[in-house]
Amino acid sequence: MPDLPASHRLRAGRYAExxxxxxxxxxxxxxxPIFADFSLGRLVVHQFRRAQNVGLAKSLAWVVMPDHxxxxxxxxxxxxRRLMRETKSLIARDxxxxxxxxxxxxxxxxxxxxLRREEDLVKMARYVxxxxxRAGLVEKLGDYPLWDAIWV
Known part of the structure; x- marks a missing residue:
């Protein structure tokens, strides 16, 4: 593989199904750490919901950390590509x-x-x-405001 910038290597061989x-x-x-500000983190959540409402993706679990x-x-x-381009662009604008x-x-x-369907999605959601x-931001998950999962 040619020596590409990291962002281009992330796209190499990407296939969306x-x-x-x-x-x-x-x-x-x-x-x-832009999203250490709760109100700015909520803007991310708003775009996750928008993506689901317009039929781009069904959100199963998410967490908005201060910097990712x-x-x-x-x-x-x-x-x-379209999902992330639109979501990131709209979050940046907001x-x-x-x-x-x-x-x-x-x-x-x-x-x-x-992920394969057989994989334990609940386990992955818990990880998310x-x-x-794990980052030491809270002692109990319930104390962190910017997360959700359909199984909870």
Missing amino acids: PNRIYLLTTNTLDRK FHWLIELENCSL VNECSGRSGPLWQQGFHDRA VANPL
Whole structure:
């Protein structure tokens, strides 16, 4: 494989399949803790809900960390590229507007992991929503406000 920038290597060989389960992760630019501000983190949640409402992806579990998010989805009527491009773009627009900041919000690209249906989705959802515990942000999951899972 040619020596490509990291964001291009993330896309190499990416294939999106409708009705497949994916774990998606993306980071803020320079890992700035933008979403330590709860109100800005809620803007991310709003875009997760929008994506579901317009039929792009069904949200199974998610957590918004101060400098990134993890989103467990079932892909519906779009590509991963379109889902993440729209979601990240709309979040950046909203965050910039609400916070008075300007410029890019996200690192380029995103990480995706396709899951087999047989895999324990509940176990993966628990892994996703337990990120604040592992990061030492809270002592109990219920103390962290920016997460959800359909199994809870």
